[in-house]
Amino acid sequence: MKRLVSGCMAAALVWSLPLTVHAATLDIGIYGEPASLDAARVTGAVYDNDVLGDLFEGLVTLAPDGDYQPGVATDWSVSDDGLTWTFNLREDARWSDGEPVTAEDFVLAFQRALDPSIASIYANLLYPLDNAAAINRGEAELDTLGVHAANDHRLEVTLEQPTPYLPTLMAHIIAAPVPAHLVREHGNDWTQLSNIASNGAFMPSRWVSHDHIEAVKNPQFHDADSVTLDGVNYHLVEDLNTGLSRFRSGNLDVMRDFDASRYQWLKDNLSDAVHLHNQLSTYYYALNNREGHPTSDVRVREALNLALRRDIIVEKVLQGAANATSSLVPDGTAHYEMQTMPGVEGDIDARMDRAKTLLKEAGYGPEHPLDLRLRFNSRDDHRRIAVAAAAMWKPLGINIEMVNAEANVHYAEIARGDFDIARASWVADFDDASNFLGILASGNTKNYSGYKSAEFDDLLAQATAEADPDERRELLEQAERQALGDYAMAPIYADAARNLVNPDMSGWEDNAINRHLSRWISINP
Amino acid sequence: MLSYIAKRLAMAIPTLLIVITASFFLMRVAPGGPFDGERQLPPEIEANLMAAYHLDEPLPMQYLRYMGNLLQGDFGPSFKYKDFSVTDLIAQGFPVSLELGGLAILLALLLGIPMGVMAALKRNTTVDYLLMGTALGGIAVPNFVIAPLMALFFGVILGWLPVGGWNGGALPNLVLPVVALAIQQIAYIARMMRASMIEVLGSHFIRTARAKGLNERQVIWRHALRPAMLPVLSYLGPAIAGIITGSVVIEQIFGLPGIGRYFVQGALNRDYTLVMGTVVFYGILIVLMNLIVDLLYSLFDPQIRYDD
Numbered sequence: 001m002k003r004l005v006s007g008c009m010a011a012a013l014v015w016s017l018p019l020t021v022h023a024a025t026l027d028i029g030i031y032g033e034p035a036s037l038d039a040a041r042v043t044g045a046v047y048d049n050d051v052l053g054d055l056f057e058g059l060v061t062l063a064p065d066g067d068y069q070p071g072v073a074t075d076w077s078v079s080d081d082g083l084t085w086t087f088n089l090r091e092d093a094r095w096s097d098g099e100p101v102t103a104e105d106f107v108l109a110f111q112r113a114l115d116p117s118i119a120s121i122y123a124n125l126l127y128p129l130d131n132a133a134a135i136n137r138g139e140a141e142l143d144t145l146g147v148h149a150a151n152d153h154r155l156e157v158t159l160e161q162p163t164p165y166l167p168t169l170m171a172h173i174i175a176a177p178v179p180a181h182l183v184r185e186h187g188n189d190w191t192q193l194s195n196i197a198s199n200g201a202f203m204p205s206r207w208v209s210h211d212h213i214e215a216v217k218n219p220q221f222h223d224a225d226s227v228t229l230d231g232v233n234y235h236l237v238e239d240l241n242t243g244l245s246r247f248r249s250g251n252l253d254v255m256r257d258f259d260a261s262r263y264q265w266l267k268d269n270l271s272d273a274v275h276l277h278n279q280l281s282t283y284y285y286a287l288n289n290r291e292g293h294p295t296s297d298v299r300v301r302e303a304l305n306l307a308l309r310r311d312i313i314v315e316k317v318l319q320g321a322a323n324a325t326s327s328l329v330p331d332g333t334a335h336y337e338m339q340t341m342p343g344v345e346g347d348i349d350a351r352m353d354r355a356k357t358l359l360k361e362a363g364y365g366p367e368h369p370l371d372l373r374l375r376f377n378s379r380d381d382h383r384r385i386a387v388a389a390a391a392m393w394k395p396l397g398i399n400i401e402m403v404n405a406e407a408n409v410h411y412a413e414i415a416r417g418d419f420d421i422a423r424a425s426w427v428a429d430f431d432d433a434s435n436f437l438g439i440l441a442s443g444n445t446k447n448y449s450g451y452k453s454a455e456f457d458d459l460l461a462q463a464t465a466e467a468d469p470d471e472r473r474e475l476l477e478q479a480e481r482q483a484l485g486d487y488a489m490a491p492i493y494a495d496a497a498r499n500l501v502n503p504d505m506s507g508w509e510d511n512a513i514n515r516h517l518s519r520w521i522s523i524n525p
Numbered sequence: 526m527l528s529y530i531a532k533r534l535a536m537a538i539p540t541l542l543i544v545i546t547a548s549f550f551l552m553r554v555a556p557g558g559p560f561d562g563e564r565q566l567p568p569e570i571e572a573n574l575m576a577a578y579h580l581d582e583p584l585p586m587q588y589l590r591y592m593g594n595l596l597q598g599d600f601g602p603s604f605k606y607k608d609f610s611v612t613d614l615i616a617q618g619f620p621v622s623l624e625l626g627g628l629a630i631l632l633a634l635l636l637g638i639p640m641g642v643m644a645a646l647k648r649n650t651t652v653d654y655l656l657m658g659t660a661l662g663g664i665a666v667p668n669f670v671i672a673p674l675m676a677l678f679f680g681v682i683l684g685w686l687p688v689g690g691w692n693g694g695a696l697p698n699l700v701l702p703v704v705a706l707a708i709q710q711i712a713y714i715a716r717m718m719r720a721s722m723i724e725v726l727g728s729h730f731i732r733t734a735r736a737k738g739l740n741e742r743q744v745i746w747r748h749a750l751r752p753a754m755l756p757v758l759s760y761l762g763p764a765i766a767g768i769i770t771g772s773v774v775i776e777q778i779f780g781l782p783g784i785g786r787y788f789v790q791g792a793l794n795r796d797y798t799l800v801m802g803t804v805v806f807y808g809i810l811i812v813l814m815n816l817i818v819d820l821l822y823s824l825f826d827p828q829i830r831y832d833d
Binding site: 033035036037038041043044116117118119120121123124133136137138191192207208209210211212235236237238239241242245246248249251405406407408409410411412413415424425444445446448 | 555558560561563564565570573576577605606609613614617676677680681687688689690691778780793
């Protein structure tokens, strides 16, 4: 027995040795697993961007500070009417198998993203392209899409509407190229590790589902000389407490999220590792504008907004790990001035008085109390915010019935309009105000509030057709003012990006879209 | 013996059929679908997805299609993990769960049985109270409390063991999850063993053995232990199947790529095929485990024979 114990201990010692060796490999903790390595088949979550962003480079890519910079394209130009874009591709761009990256690879990638049989969740991001929506509905042929290869290194994109933010869209993973030679050979199996080639700074080498994905440096990458890491391991860590423990034990260099309620503790104990900064994301309550709900009355919606003490929610419930906001489009959005909801930032007593008056006018009072149903998806912080909000509305005589459900059920129910107030949030796909304002457009499936305003839709349509960036910006700001003035919903806070980052690492810069390419990162010895 | 096994396996077919059918329809009755999420999809995109996975067909049609594929050993594609088929995922996750669960059961048996025997022999003494008190603690404190505490103490504070990750099943990565998983089982087995040992020690054949002048060691080892283990044995069948497929909490806390997580994640994501795949797999496993346990009975209890 003694021999067995000492044998086990020796074995444990031998096995544990490799743990102490620290190669120049970056270990990132991601809280979800990509659905695929095929950009046309992912959901576009933070972890999809982390993995696929390292493996594939689009026409446009991201600098460490989140700014857009040329990727596979060296430069681009746009026609006067804003409808035709020409991208010139770098000649030294190669796939990891040595084949050149050509304009054809982008044509095929865009076509696949819109092919109804691929059923890409993110297809609609490419809808600005000519015929894109029709193709995705199965009403037009793939080859009628507004993209074609003028030659191997020149790509022409034609649009239905001027889209000044097209370059930022081209940095989204849905616009990453696919290796046409491999897709033709293997079909959808091109992403199998035995078949795949990537054109980013790293190439995938191993994938143990629900455990980790390994990528190694891609020697064919055009800027491989400046990439210092040998590889990146993306570890799936769904439990944020486990993520924190693994980070603290040195097992992870980066953990892509932490529990907001731990923020104070982290500030006190891991101050050089905790990163918290604004990102383009808004946490809000959808207020049901549809007929038959008390919240279809603008006075009720205004009263709800007036009584919400956003600063207290952020300070007390979220421990300061976010920023209170009354706007839909968050601060920091490119070419945009933040708008605020009228009346919600003044003295609280005056706000409560006005709220009471409004509710009285709307016909609610002690003899006719207002009962509202608030839905949220089951998560601790959502529950705490809901409890806080209900307490803030209580003095107005509003009774809140809380209903929580797991995420899939929650969103299915609120998409059907079965609520008065419902938790939702929006994280930018790309840095443009239209990406936020679009969720209030009539008929948009993400318009949970069911907000319908001819003025708002009209301003948005004018902005879409406007090629001049300043005019467009003015129209978008006007549209948001319209929606905020209608109290279409109740914005609560601009969410913060939360990361734990090894302090012995350089090249990591906090940025508003919370995307960080590993090619910029180096680990100091 | 062989015809008994064949008969049991044949009886398993209708059981599995009922399990599969019930799960298939229950899964579809659950509110929310596989493509409902924070970003509600535009209708045309949702339609494309529904068509791609044949979810636009009538339910009976989908059922027939699923059963047809199943008969050919095809569990179908996962809705969520698109680069893997359900078969791939189970093939990848099962060895992890098997290793984890197998080691935990082994540890539980190695510690639980001696603890139970010891407590039975020293009945109503301090040793008994101490052992059973500890066991009660093991049952009472859930593993989602013990596991993070162990990770914090041994991983973060002492830095002896990794706090998570599978690392290809390396021993240091296994220690904490196996121990966390085993604690409750040790406690159950110890208590069960104690109760059944006390019962056996009071039976006639033990009295006869003692009367014949055998020393206590021989009485325990040669005569009492085997019959006393029968309840533990019958507990082991479902327990092994459960621990192998159901170590969800531990897999989640330590970030291990086992099959239990697929089951829960699959259910939460409404990944119908993945849930069905794990249910079918779990069903087969339980049937097999129960069969094995029943066959083992004949080794422990001379009164049981599976003659042709």
